[in-house]
Amino acid sequence: MSSEERDALLEEELLLVRNSGEIPEVALYGSLHFLCEAPDGPRLQLTAEESARLEEAALARYREIILRDLDLANRDLSLFRGIRRVDHNWRRFVQFCHKTGHSAEAFRPTAAEALLRYLRGELVEVGAGERTPSVNCSAETLLALAQAMGIADLPDGWAGLCAQDG
Secondary structure, three states: OOHHHHHHHHHHHHHHHHOOOOOHHHHHHHHHHHHHOOOOOOOOOOOHHHHHHHHHHHHHHHHHHHHHOOOHHHOOOOOOOOHHHHHHHHHHHHHHHHHHOOOOOOOHHHHHHHHHHHHHHHHHHHHOOOOOOOOOOOHHHHHHHHHHOOOOOOOOOHHHHOOOOO
């Protein structure tokens, strides 16, 4: 296999992982299986740099989907999954970072600020009667997520936005 063919295969898998669905880690492991182990795959021995690029694509996808669901502009779109999914994806992201030797710390302030911005915007719009709350998790889940993101104080009234059975 030529280096151009190898590069093209890796680029295709990077795109697949980077643009994967809701669980980027599954896409990463699918790509690794195809590239390295599948009987019908190229059976490559990936370099550390190549593996790291694939992991970074999965990390980037995790960051993207977390921020997607913390964007007020997405609340009424079909791609929106809500705070409950943010909680799941945050935990998956942190676990993936731990498993792969990456740090979640650089992204933590960005995610925390996005969550605070979301809650502040919800409070304003719900308080003005412009919409009903879109927070689809319990107050306990939201509080645990906020704490995991390093948020010490949530805005006044935040618990009233939460689903009662979430």
